[in-house]
Amino acid sequence: METVYSDMETSSCDFSFTHSDDEDSRSSMHPASPAHSKAPASPAELQQKKRRRGRARSDTTVHVVKKSRRLKANDRERNRMHNLNDALDALRSVLPAFPDDTKLTKIETLRFAHNYIWALSETIRIADQRQGKSREMPLLLPSLARLGDAPSPGGDSCSWPSDASSSSSSPSYSHSDPGSPANVDDFGYLQREVLYNYNGFVAGVY
DNA sequence: TAGGCCATCTGGTCCT
DNA sequence: AGGACCAGATGGCCTA
Secondary structure (H helix, E strand, O other), X not given: OOOOOOOOOOOOOOOOOOOOOOOOOOOOOOOOOHHHOOOOOOHHHHHHHHHHOOOOHHHHHHHHHHHHHHHHHHHHHHHHHHHHHHHHHHHHHHOOOOOOXXXXXXXXXXXXXXXXXXXXXXXXXXXHHHHHOHHHHHHHHHHHHOHHHOOOHHHOOOOXXXXXXXXXXXXXXXXXXXXXXXXXOOHHHHHHHHHHHHHHHHHHHO
């Protein structure tokens, strides 16, 4: 694949393409990033630049067009990733916050959201069951506490840590804990407990 | 200093 | 044909 860009053409970007046909295509992978702007070119690179000045005009025109398209594509890709990050931020904003206010990473956000949804649906399910058979409620709680064992909706496995040990040992739940939800008859408390466990779960995964 | 996370560039592929 | 999507590569920043 040819990725030669003319340095005869000046663009809005302050980078120079030092890529020639015979170069390794990965060797100048990121000359375009403003944040990654490199130090002045080495003597070898300067010589290559000199050589390329002799290229035919038609050649450069093609490269200018290619470069222009590439820059547009880069711009779209940047925007696309920004949109993705915005969506992730929106997702973070509706998830329970950690006490220490640390920002969840992308993968943590996705996993936490996955678990959180499961926790909420589980909460609803239990609440429904309580309405039917209120006396059996305590039996359901241990499974709730084992958040890492939660079924993955749709059988998807992408968001579940392969290390089951980290998830199966919920950091906060204990049957001997005086505050165990098994002894509590308050639905709101149950919900908080679920979320508390989820925070602990997510934090414990990493 | 190594490792994790992230932003960005890039080329390939799919879709409209 | 052009845009969207994707995955690989790379380098910067931060933290343990």
